[in-house]
Amino acid sequence: xxxxxxxxxxxxxxxxxxxxxxxxxxxxxxxxxxxxxxxxxxxxxxxxxxxxxxxxxxxxxxxxxxxxxxxxxxxxxxxxxxxxxxxxxxxxxxxxxxxxxxxxxxxxxxxxxxxxxxxxxxxxxxxxxxxxxxxxxxxxxxxxxxxxxxxxxxxxxxxxxxxxxxxxxxxxxxxxxxxxxxxxxxxxxxxxxxxxxxxxxxxxxxxxxxxxxxxxxxxxxxxxxxxxxxxxxxxxxxxxxxxxxxxxxxxxx
Numbered sequence: 001x002x003x004x005x006x007x008x009x010x011x012x013x014x015x016x017x018x019x020x021x022x023x024x025x026x027x028x029x030x031x032x033x034x035x036x037x038x039x040x041x042x043x044x045x046x047x048x049x050x051x052x053x054x055x056x057x058x059x060x061x062x063x064x065x066x067x068x069x070x071x072x073x074x075x076x077x078x079x080x081x082x083x084x085x086x087x088x089x090x091x092x093x094x095x096x097x098x099x100x101x102x103x104x105x106x107x108x109x110x111x112x113x114x115x116x117x118x119x120x121x122x123x124x125x126x127x128x129x130x131x132x133x134x135x136x137x138x139x140x141x142x143x144x145x146x147x148x149x150x151x152x153x154x155x156x157x158x159x160x161x162x163x164x165x166x167x168x169x170x171x172x173x174x175x176x177x178x179x180x181x182x183x184x185x186x187x188x189x190x191x192x193x194x195x196x197x198x199x200x201x202x203x204x205x206x207x208x209x210x211x212x213x214x215x216x217x218x219x220x221x222x223x224x225x226x227x228x229x230x231x232x233x234x235x236x237x238x239x240x241x242x243x244x245x246x247x248x249x250x251x252x253x
Contacts, residue, residue: 001206004030004054006080007233008088010063010094010126011035013042015193016143019226020095025049025056027230030084032076034061034096055084063096063122069129077133090138091233092130094165097143099196104156113156119161124168124229135182141232142169144187144244150252162187166223166244173242182241186229189248191220215250 005022012033013015021033022045029050035042037060042058049056056078061072077087097119100111127140134140144166147159165185174185190210192201199206200219210219228247231237 003084003086004028005091005233006030006084006086007093008130009033009075009093009095010061013038013045013058015195016188016191016222016225018045019222020093020229021045021056021226021242022048022052023226023230024093025052025054027234028054029091029230029233031057032056032079032089033059034063035064036060036096043087045104051137059084061096063126064117066121066125069126073080073129073133079150082092083185088133088135090135092127092138092140092230094127094142095196095229099158100179101154101158101196101199103154115157115161119158120164120168123165127172131176134181138182139227139233139237140169140172140176140181140183142166142176142183142185143229144169144185146187146246146248146251148187148190149246151248170242181230182238184232184240184242185244186232187244187246187248188223188225189214189220189246189251191222191225193222200251210251213251214248215253218249220247220249 005028007019009017012021013035021031025031033045045158046056046058062068100115102111142165145162147155148162148166169183169185190200207219211217225247
């Protein structure tokens with residue numbers, strides 16, 4: 001039996017990343033997920049994936065620290081050989097990120113730099129350093145945000161940086177075309193997770209506004225998103241390239 005395809009999902013221990021990892025496993029794909037600090041949560045996701053009959057492992061990664069990426073990929077290669085019998089993977093899902101919601105007039109340089117380092121610089125160089133380990137005809141899926149298309153107060157830095165991720169993704173599709181690697185963006189709308197302090201779960205004023213702005217009349221849930229990312233890892237999605245797919249229930253249309 002041929003080896004399964006393998007996906008690397010950053011920030012896969014909770015929230016959207018957890019749902020992405022589980023949905024990818026349900027497609028018959030093995031999963032490597034990264035976590036920043038919560039090893040226990042990551043191992044719980046690994047166990048759920050193994051219960052689905054797929055191989056899985058969790059590795060620690062600080063996506064804000066580019067200097068650690070070479071060592072991370074060497075560790076990944078060793079782990080792939082040991083657990084999955086291969087040295088390369090097929091799908092890179094750049095999901096790890098943070099949200100800082102702050103008015104433009106009071107956003108600090110430190111806040112801005114933290115957002116850039118994790119949400120753009122980390123994505124850029126983690127992808128660059130993945131290339132020797134990523135199989136030809138692989139896929140890169142970057143996670144953006146509806147806030148790169150529409151504008152809500154207190155999101156100027158986050159939205160601008162996610163816009164950078166979207167432009168970067170188009171360049172990936174162009175420059176990696178000789179290896180037949182596809183690159184796409186999935187842009188969630190407002191989703192009820194712990195992300196950014198959990199506002200979309202707990203701030204009832206904001207939840208009501210989102211509901212009113214959204215054609216389908218509710219706040220998104222993690223399981224609205226993961227299946228779309230998993231679909232982009234399938235053969236059915238082989239002709240989708242350089243696209244931004246918004247998964248938002250029709251917010252701000």
